[in-house]
Amino acid sequence: MGRTPCCDKNGLKKGPWTPEEDQKLIDYIQKHGHGSWRTLPKNAGLQRCGKSCRLRWTNYLRPDIKRGRFSFEEEETIIQLHSILGNKWSAIAARLPGRTDNEIKNYWNTHIRKRLLRMGIDPVTHSPRLDLLDLSSLLSSPLYNQSQLNNVSRFLGIQPLINPEFLRFATTLLSSQTDNNNPDLDLHLLQNLQENNQLCNSRVQTQFPSFDSNQIQNPILNETHLLQTNVDQFPSICHDSQTSCAWQDNVALPSNLTENLNIPMSNYCYNNNSSDQSLVDPVSENSNLQYNNCNYQNLIFPSVLSTPSSPSPTALNSSSTYINSSTEDERDSYCSNMLKFELPDILDVNEFM
DNA sequence: AAGTCTATCAACCGCTATTAC
DNA sequence: AGTAATAGCGGTTGATAGACT
Numbered sequence: 001m002g003r004t005p006c007c008d009k010n011g012l013k014k015g016p017w018t019p020e021e022d023q024k025l026i027d028y029i030q031k032h033g034h035g036s037w038r039t040l041p042k043n044a045g046l047q048r049c050g051k052s053c054r055l056r057w058t059n060y061l062r063p064d065i066k067r068g069r070f071s072f073e074e075e076e077t078i079i080q081l082h083s084i085l086g087n088k089w090s091a092i093a094a095r096l097p098g099r100t101d102n103e104i105k106n107y108w109n110t111h112i113r114k115r116l117l118r119m120g121i122d123p124v125t126h127s128p129r130l131d132l133l134d135l136s137s138l139l140s141s142p143l144y145n146q147s148q149l150n151n152v153s154r155f156l157g158i159q160p161l162i163n164p165e166f167l168r169f170a171t172t173l174l175s176s177q178t179d180n181n182n183p184d185l186d187l188h189l190l191q192n193l194q195e196n197n198q199l200c201n202s203r204v205q206t207q208f209p210s211f212d213s214n215q216i217q218n219p220i221l222n223e224t225h226l227l228q229t230n231v232d233q234f235p236s237i238c239h240d241s242q243t244s245c246a247w248q249d250n251v252a253l254p255s256n257l258t259e260n261l262n263i264p265m266s267n268y269c270y271n272n273n274s275s276d277q278s279l280v281d282p283v284s285e286n287s288n289l290q291y292n293n294c295n296y297q298n299l300i301f302p303s304v305l306s307t308p309s310s311p312s313p314t315a316l317n318s319s320s321t322y323i324n325s326s327t328e329d330e331r332d333s334y335c336s337n338m339l340k341f342e343l344p345d346i347l348d349v350n351e352f353m
Numbered sequence: 354a355a356g357t358c359t360a361t362c363a364a365c366c367g368c369t370a371t372t373a374c
Numbered sequence: 375a376g377t378a379a380t381a382g383c384g385g386t387t388g389a390t391a392g393a394c395t
Contacts, residue, residue: 016363016389038380054381055364090383105384106362114360 013047017056021046025053026061059102066098070107078104079112083126 013021028044034057037050046053059065070078074096081092089101089108096104113123120128 014365036380050380051366052364058382059363087384101383102363109385110361 011047012041012049012052014052017060021048022056022061025057029057029061055102059100064098065100070099070111074099075107075112078108079116079126082108082112082123086124 017025024044024046028040032043034040034054037054040046040050040053041048044053048056077096078092081095085091087105089105093099093101093104108123116123116126122128
């Protein structure tokens with residue numbers, strides 16, 4: 001025996017709701033509460049199934065629904081939460097008062113997801129898309145010669161937290177290329193990557209032997225996420241006088257770690273220098289090297305706007321200061337800044353252009 | 354002006370989780 | 375403990391409007 005349907009679908013209306021139907025539903029719920037959704041349509045005089053009524057109420061008619069465009073802060077919260085929770089839309093919606101899971105899901109799929117893709121960010125992993133990392137062009141670029149390789153080494157020496165996946169990818173790619181033009185140089189680059197990665201690992205372990213990345217507290221979920229102890233997986237840490245990374249306030253990290261390791265924050269690094277809000281699209285600007293390949297998915301960076309002590313997402317409400325810029329371009333710019341990385345001065349980016 | 358394409362989002366579908374009995 | 379009813383969730387669809395040719 002199969003499960004009986006939630007309602008008798010014969011003769012029930014489907015499709016868009018009319019204002020009259022909306023009014024009936026509102027009137028009934030305001031008067032009686034929704035009670036059992038199964039019996040509600042009949043009692044309210046609606047030719048709809050209970051499920052349809054529930055959806056209409058929760059997604060559209062509820063009085064506490066906030067309509068209109070998503071603010072930057074909301075957008076930012078969605079991105080952060082999505083990096084932790086994935087497609088748990090209801091969980092994300094719970095952090096955004098007035099927004100429904102359906103609305104957030106739609107907004108993600110139609111706006112944020114596309115924007116991230118456009119910027120070369122995988123919307124699932126929130127990491128740079130390796131399929132867009134055009135290593136072949138990198139290898140054939142002016143960067144890729146012996147003298148400038150030193151620059152890369154210096155760069156990597158400062159920011160060498162290479163994601164093992166990237167290394168594996170590079171290994172695969174390069175090993176497949178060793179039959180081609182520059183097998184020696186390919187190998188050299190790979191060795192550089194690995195050496196610098198190891199160098200960094202030992203550096204972190206030497207300087208911060210007591211650091212236990214397993215104890216990083218996720219301020220939003222209020223639970224400890226088990227992170228891999230391999231420092232390869234440790235999210236890079238932003239420490240820049242211009243850039244506030246307030247997660248330091250929330251995460252129990254040794255302060256000397258943030259002070260001594262001048263490493264850019266992971267993919268979402270906010271440049272708060274108001275004079276430097278230029279759009280840097282990692283794809284169109286061919287600046288893939290700016291990506292930090294660290295895996296930070298289990299972390300959240302609470303403050304992503306201009307104030308170091310921005311309220312946590314739970315405090316997000318109408319009293320929050322929203323930047324309600326409305327054009328897509330502005331949001332693109334905003335997102336680009338989210339994805340902009342602080343390059344050490346030592347690295348001359350122009351050489352890569 | 355007409356046809357086509359694209360983006361958006363409300364609504365639906367099917368499944369799982371929870372609750373009540 | 376088992377079963378059915380109900381609620382909730384996430385993926386997908388389809389109608390619509392606007393942009394484009």
